[in-house]
Amino acid sequence: MLTQIKVPSVPDAKWSFQKFNRRAQDWAIVGASVLVNNGQSGVSLVNMHSTPFRATAVEEAIASGANAKEASEQAAIGTEPTSDINASLSTVNI
Secondary structure, three states: OOOOOOOOOOOOOEEEEEEEOOOOOOOOOEEEEEEEEOOEEEEEEEOOOOOOEEOHHHHHHHHOOOOHHHHHOOOOOOOOOOOOOOOOHHHOOO
16 A cells, blocks of 8 residues: 655746646546746646646647647647546536
């Protein structure tokens, strides 16, 4: 049984995790995490694949100088969202 994960801090890095749900205490319908450090970025999505998904198309867009709107338009590339008790594919617009 996994009881703990320790992740070392990255000095001067900026990060965010956002989850989108119906109510604050609900499980995320979709989640996104971003880490930016020394001009490089990492982007991961939750519930957009059977496992957490690294959004390399978004990372590549950011690296090529795309703004946030342009980069976010790449987020669905390579994803395979599944239905669950919180959302069905018929309610998800990707």
